[in-house]
Amino acid sequence: MQWTKLSERNVYGNRWFQVNLADVRLPDGRHLDHFLIRQRPVSVATAVNDDDEVLMIWRHRFITDSWGWELAAGVVEDGETPEAAAAREMEEETGWRPGALRHLLTVEPSNGLSDARHHLFFSDGATHVGDPRDAFESSRRAWVPLARVPALIAEGRVPAANMAAGLLMLHHLRCG
Numbered sequence: 128m129q130w131t132k133l134s135e136r137n138v139y140g141n142r143w144f145q146v147n148l149a150d151v152r153l154p155d156g157r158h159l160d161h162f163l164i165r166q167r168p169v170s171v172a173t174a175v176n177d178d179d180e181v182l183m184i185w186r187h188r189f190i191t192d193s194w195g196w197e198l199a200a201g202v203v204e205d206g207e208t209p210e211a212a213a214a215r216e217m218e219e220e221t222g223w224r225p226g227a228l229r230h231l232l233t234v235e236p237s238n239g240l241s242d243a244r245h246h247l248f249f250s251d252g253a254t255h256v257g258d259p260r261d262a263f264e265s266s267r268r269a270w271v272p273l274a275r276v277p278a279l280i281a282e283g284r285v286p287a288a289n290m291a292a293g294l295l296m297l298h299h300l301r302c303g
Contacts, residue, residue, distance in 0.1 A: 128154050135163075143167070143202075166243040171200040171293060172213035174225050174253035175301060179273045181294065182223055182253060184265035188286075195286040196271065196279060198247070198293065199264075209246035221268045222259040225250035232296050236289050247293035273301055 135149040145165040152158055174182045183196045199220035203212040210228050218224045228248040235244055259268065271279070276298045285291045 130154070130159075133158075138162070162240075164241040164243070166241055168203040168209060169200055169243065169245045169289075170203050170209045170212035170216060171198045171245055171247040171289065172217035172225055172228060172249065173198040173293075173297070174217070174223060174250045175273060175297065176252060176270055178270070179301060180270035181273045181276065181297065182217075182221060183269060183271050184220060185267045185269065186265040191286070193286050195290075196284055197265075197287055197290045200245070200289075203246075210248060213246065213248040217253070218256060218259075219261045220259050220264045221253075222255060222257050223253040223268075224256050226252045226254075231293055231300075234289050234292050245289045247289070247296075249293075249297055273298055 131152045133150045133152055135147050137145055138148050139146040143166070147163050147165060149161045149163055150158060151161045176182075183198060185194065186197055187194050199217040201212065201216040201219075203209050207215075210230075213228055214225050225248075228250050231247040231249050233244055233246050235242075237243060259265075276285075276294045279285050280291045280295065285294060
């Protein structure tokens with residue numbers, strides 16, 4: 128039941144993503160023109176403090192016109208490791224520098240359309256270093272009780288699937 132990509136060509140591109148069109152042979156021999164989006168990897172980071180609270184940001188996403196809790200995230204720059212990108216993004220977006228980061232999970236948020244990979248990391252603790260450099264990324268930053276995470280997700284207050292997956296994994300690891 129494997130699909131076979133016979134060719135792929137670029138239709139549009141910029142520094143954030145490429146839109147390509149692939150000629151795909153289906154298992155029954157038919158061909159399908161399939162659009163796909165090639166994207167740079169994304170790194171995500173948070174920290175958990177001694178009170179079992181997780182550092183989150185409250186932000187608006189104009190594309191879906193929705194508000195929700197998220198974790199600091201951004202693209203992995205050329206020559207940067209996913210872990211370094213996660214630490215950089217957390218400090219830029221929250222004003223908190225994470226301790227030693229540990230890999231939480233890697234997800235493919237839309238693998239039927241895109242090759243995007245999101246690498247999620249967490250640390251036990253963080254150091255406040257000042258105001259966030261990228262304060263425009265969120266309306267506020269807060270330490271949210273990790274025990275509250277499943278309810279926030281169920282209430283739709285964590286709408287991004289990658290963030291929900293990472294927070295549920297973190298909740299499982301820390302809260303059992």
